[in-house]
Amino acid sequence: MELDRLTYMANQIARNLAAHGEAAAIEMTVQHLRDYWDPRMKSAIVSGGLAGLDPIARAAVSQLAKG
Secondary structure, eight states, rough: OHHHHHHHHHHHHHHHHGGGGGHHHHHHHHHHHHHSSHHHHHHHHHHTSSOOOOOOHHHHHHHHHHH
């Protein structure tokens, strides 16, 4: 899957969860990525850098990268 598509998807998830407040949205986005994304998708978004990610998605991907 292309990095642009993964970035778009991560941003969509983060935007949908933003109403819960920033901290909760970050945690919920990380959990969504862990639970539902294929390992190849997670690897690609983590290795692809943070360019193009909205702040909540950026923070979630950063946390995902840490484990």
